[in-house]
Amino acid sequence: MLFMVEMDVNIPLDFDPAEAARIKAEEKAYAAKLxxxxxxxHLWRKVGLYSNVSIFDVxxxxxxxxLLMGLPLYPFMTMKVTPLCRHPSSIHDxxx
Amino acid sequence: MLFMVEMDVNIPLDFDPAEAARIKAEEKAYAAKLxxxxxxxHLWRKVGLYSNVSIFDVxxxxxxxxLLMGLPLYPFMTMKVTPLCRHPSSIHDxxx
Amino acid sequence: MLFMVEMDVNIPLDFDPAEAARIKAEEKAYAAKLxxxxxxxHLWRKVGLYSNVSIFDVxxxxxxxxLLMGLPLYPFMTMKVTPLCRHPSSIHDxxx
Amino acid sequence: MLFMVEMDVNIPLDFDPAEAARIKAEEKAYAAKLxxxxxxxHLWRKVGLYSNVSIFDVxxxxxxxxLLMGLPLYPFMTMKVTPLCRHPSSIHDxxx
Amino acid sequence: MLFMVEMDVNIPLDFDPAEAARIKAEEKAYAAKLxxxxxxxHLWRKVGLYSNVSIFDVxxxxxxxxLLMGLPLYPFMTMKVTPLCRHPSSIHDxxx
Amino acid sequence: MLFMVEMDVNIPLDFDPAEAARIKAEEKAYAAKLxxxxxxxHLWRKVGLYSNVSIFDVxxxxxxxxLLMGLPLYPFMTMKVTPLCRHPSSIHDxxx
Amino acid sequence: MLFMVEMDVNIPLDFDPAEAARIKAEEKAYAAKLxxxxxxxHLWRKVGLYSNVSIFDVxxxxxxxxLLMGLPLYPFMTMKVTPLCRHPSSIHDxxx
Amino acid sequence: MLFMVEMDVNIPLDFDPAEAARIKAEEKAYAAKLxxxxxxxHLWRKVGLYSNVSIFDVxxxxxxxxLLMGLPLYPFMTMKVTPLCRHPSSIHDxxx
Amino acid sequence: MLFMVEMDVNIPLDFDPAEAARIKAEEKAYAAKLxxxxxxxHLWRKVGLYSNVSIFDVxxxxxxxxLLMGLPLYPFMTMKVTPLCRHPSSIHDxxx
Amino acid sequence: MLFMVEMDVNIPLDFDPAEAARIKAEEKAYAAKLxxxxxxxHLWRKVGLYSNVSIFDVxxxxxxxxLLMGLPLYPFMTMKVTPLCRHPSSIHDxxx
Numbered sequence: 001m002l003f004m005v006e007m008d009v010n011i012p013l014d015f016d017p018a019e020a021a022r023i024k025a026e027e028k029a030y031a032a033k034l035x036x037x038x039x040x041x042h043l044w045r046k047v048g049l050y051s052n053v054s055i056f057d058v059x060x061x062x063x064x065x066x067l068l069m070g071l072p073l074y075p076f077m078t079m080k081v082t083p084l085c086r087h088p089s090s091i092h093d094x095x096x
Numbered sequence: 097m098l099f100m101v102e103m104d105v106n107i108p109l110d111f112d113p114a115e116a117a118r119i120k121a122e123e124k125a126y127a128a129k130l131x132x133x134x135x136x137x138h139l140w141r142k143v144g145l146y147s148n149v150s151i152f153d154v155x156x157x158x159x160x161x162x163l164l165m166g167l168p169l170y171p172f173m174t175m176k177v178t179p180l181c182r183h184p185s186s187i188h189d190x191x192x
Numbered sequence: 193m194l195f196m197v198e199m200d201v202n203i204p205l206d207f208d209p210a211e212a213a214r215i216k217a218e219e220k221a222y223a224a225k226l227x228x229x230x231x232x233x234h235l236w237r238k239v240g241l242y243s244n245v246s247i248f249d250v251x252x253x254x255x256x257x258x259l260l261m262g263l264p265l266y267p268f269m270t271m272k273v274t275p276l277c278r279h280p281s282s283i284h285d286x287x288x
Numbered sequence: 289m290l291f292m293v294e295m296d297v298n299i300p301l302d303f304d305p306a307e308a309a310r311i312k313a314e315e316k317a318y319a320a321k322l323x324x325x326x327x328x329x330h331l332w333r334k335v336g337l338y339s340n341v342s343i344f345d346v347x348x349x350x351x352x353x354x355l356l357m358g359l360p361l362y363p364f365m366t367m368k369v370t371p372l373c374r375h376p377s378s379i380h381d382x383x384x
Numbered sequence: 385m386l387f388m389v390e391m392d393v394n395i396p397l398d399f400d401p402a403e404a405a406r407i408k409a410e411e412k413a414y415a416a417k418l419x420x421x422x423x424x425x426h427l428w429r430k431v432g433l434y435s436n437v438s439i440f441d442v443x444x445x446x447x448x449x450x451l452l453m454g455l456p457l458y459p460f461m462t463m464k465v466t467p468l469c470r471h472p473s474s475i476h477d478x479x480x
Numbered sequence: 481m482l483f484m485v486e487m488d489v490n491i492p493l494d495f496d497p498a499e500a501a502r503i504k505a506e507e508k509a510y511a512a513k514l515x516x517x518x519x520x521x522h523l524w525r526k527v528g529l530y531s532n533v534s535i536f537d538v539x540x541x542x543x544x545x546x547l548l549m550g551l552p553l554y555p556f557m558t559m560k561v562t563p564l565c566r567h568p569s570s571i572h573d574x575x576x
Numbered sequence: 577m578l579f580m581v582e583m584d585v586n587i588p589l590d591f592d593p594a595e596a597a598r599i600k601a602e603e604k605a606y607a608a609k610l611x612x613x614x615x616x617x618h619l620w621r622k623v624g625l626y627s628n629v630s631i632f633d634v635x636x637x638x639x640x641x642x643l644l645m646g647l648p649l650y651p652f653m654t655m656k657v658t659p660l661c662r663h664p665s666s667i668h669d670x671x672x
Numbered sequence: 673m674l675f676m677v678e679m680d681v682n683i684p685l686d687f688d689p690a691e692a693a694r695i696k697a698e699e700k701a702y703a704a705k706l707x708x709x710x711x712x713x714h715l716w717r718k719v720g721l722y723s724n725v726s727i728f729d730v731x732x733x734x735x736x737x738x739l740l741m742g743l744p745l746y747p748f749m750t751m752k753v754t755p756l757c758r759h760p761s762s763i764h765d766x767x768x
Numbered sequence: 769m770l771f772m773v774e775m776d777v778n779i780p781l782d783f784d785p786a787e788a789a790r791i792k793a794e795e796k797a798y799a800a801k802l803x804x805x806x807x808x809x810h811l812w813r814k815v816g817l818y819s820n821v822s823i824f825d826v827x828x829x830x831x832x833x834x835l836l837m838g839l840p841l842y843p844f845m846t847m848k849v850t851p852l853c854r855h856p857s858s859i860h861d862x863x864x
Numbered sequence: 865m866l867f868m869v870e871m872d873v874n875i876p877l878d879f880d881p882a883e884a885a886r887i888k889a890e891e892k893a894y895a896a897k898l899x900x901x902x903x904x905x906h907l908w909r910k911v912g913l914y915s916n917v918s919i920f921d922v923x924x925x926x927x928x929x930x931l932l933m934g935l936p937l938y939p940f941m942t943m944k945v946t947p948l949c950r951h952p953s954s955i956h957d958x959x960x
Binding site: 386388411412415416419420426427428429430431436437439466467468469470471472473474475476479 | 482484507508511512515516522523524525526527532533535562563564565566567568569570571572575
């Protein structure tokens, strides 16, 4: 089941840079695992913004919620969640 | 070069249904060609809405503009265009 | 899997009243079946508005989409879809 | 009498974690009592957000106000209150 | 129980003036009865707008809903409903 | 001359509680005098919010401005001011 | 007593041009009288828009309301009304 | 050439009051000179708000920009700039 | 003196196509003259939209207003006007 | 390929002025190089605001992203990115 999630990241100007770097590294590792197993199906950057567009493929709403709450950068993020489904014009079998 | 385009379709209640059906069939054929050649990389429906999320892979801004203006349903659509680029955490070679 | 759907209904002032009555009757019958089988778990009216708050319990995003697109009043509606999940403070076993 | 209340929680990044944990535990206990006696009829989490959708069943506007002002997390919350009533299509006797 | 209701009226430019006059007269009579019995406690016009601010004193959410749906001008109105309660600084016994 | 004023109060989480209590007591005394002499005609709380709806009866725009600027909680408030006048359907002599 | 009123005019594309011209002439005459007697103190056009910024000097809220409702173009207008008063830095005696 | 400028002032709660008083005095002197020479043509306070409506008469966009950037309170202000011109219904020779 | 003007064009679905074509041809001729003499300094299309970003170089606010009101497509347009001036970092002599 | 980028700068009131001056000098040097080589094609200030309108001419979305992320003032900026293309009415060969 697919969801589009748009994440805006906002780290305060006076946040400790070393701590920020540590959290970003954790975020990258967290994402890498989910990207590798296909759960985090796509991840793109919005040009000029500290924001991404993500497509997740999950079993349930609850699975998506747990996954998002576990993001190391979650406390710095604003989220917009949009449930998706197959488009009648789609020709890709897996574009559920 | 990737762009996210979000399209909302709004056909007036009193629009001729046969004409609407004809335009939708044209739209489907127009989309099919672009989906097949990889230009229209992804196409998903937003749940409960007459709206889609699309990812286009085009050579230039102008190519995207011409492609969108050619959509048979264009006069009934509201568009939001977001330029995308590779995310530093991406692990997919082709998620440009 | 639970979703909140908020529906605003807007029937044009000059729409044929007999036709409107027919569609509303169809809507009521359509809703009754889904309410009876537990798919449309809750349905409340927003005070003073021609709008409702609904809770749906469905198998998937696609199931919700098909259900909503089938609403006889769909062409007159504006929708807002919010995916829900169990709240950590919930004490009801079934408040998934 | 039913009301939908949507609560968004925002605890500042630099708020003392121990104090936050203490307040959240108080909140959970406060909610548990109201959930058990049926005043807080439903409680769901919005997927990916630190936000909930709640349905309250109260005697009066004043009762709802007092209950909400008593929430231990109230100073960290933004609230949206929507009065509800029975929908003409409802088939549940108690879906007031 | 008090509610503030803000009503904006919008009668289309090409609506039959005689029919509009008839509906407005019905609206005035409908309001007069509710104003006289204290249900429609206050009614003010917003300066320069075809809009009012109203305070209603009703038994329940459902009573307010039925009352508002019965307004002869209802199909031409946009509504905003705000539940009110006694303010801790109030000195009027009846400003519930 | 009547005005509706909607006031939202926002006291920062880390503001000194004793100082806040002192200002709130001043606010209550300030309001009591104006409520007693009829200038602050009505004062209601919005349910679930730290916000009020007030009706003021003043001689002039300037009188209202001075009165509002004198509120002890003014530095913590966001204001919305709406000029009102008699509604043609009003039946209360004094509902100017 | 001064008020700023911002008026946006929107005449439908298919409105009879002769009738529109007649109403605009009436509007001009109506404005001329009020501009001449000082009630309509200032009238400026917003560049590129069919909108104006006006300053009115009136005895009361009610006087302003009656004046605005009498505008021949009123049914085609959207209004925003802002009560003004003397600024502490003003050096003009009459800039009330 | 006329411009409407709407300025909202927001001085943080914890800003040094003596420093604020000093800046406000500077602002008053700065405004007085421009009001006296006719550049700052009108200055009104919005009722109940720490905001003003100003009309400036300047030679060019650049002149207005320099003037606004020089306001001692500029770092505390949010600005909205609207270019104005003569209204066809105006009867004042100088209401350019 | 430079202004950015953003124009959105919206021609109704049922507008006569021949008449629309005639107006668009007039618009093109009108624009060509202004583009040639440097008044309409730049004209770009927003990708995927029937909207443009324009830079005008005019003598005054009034000159810009007259120019915009004369656009043959004006009745179908929504406008946003932003006054510009030289940026302190600009290195182009003529980027006024 | 052209893009319009609108940048709003917001430096906190309590940010160290010397550090701010250093960053602004870096920004100016960074901009100067891009303006000189034609990548940053136009740069204008919005009148009265700490905001600019910029036109960039870049090879790709990714090139624009890297360029914007490298702005020394980036952490203080809010960005809006709009892809542009040639307008059918344009007469300038290079207004791509």
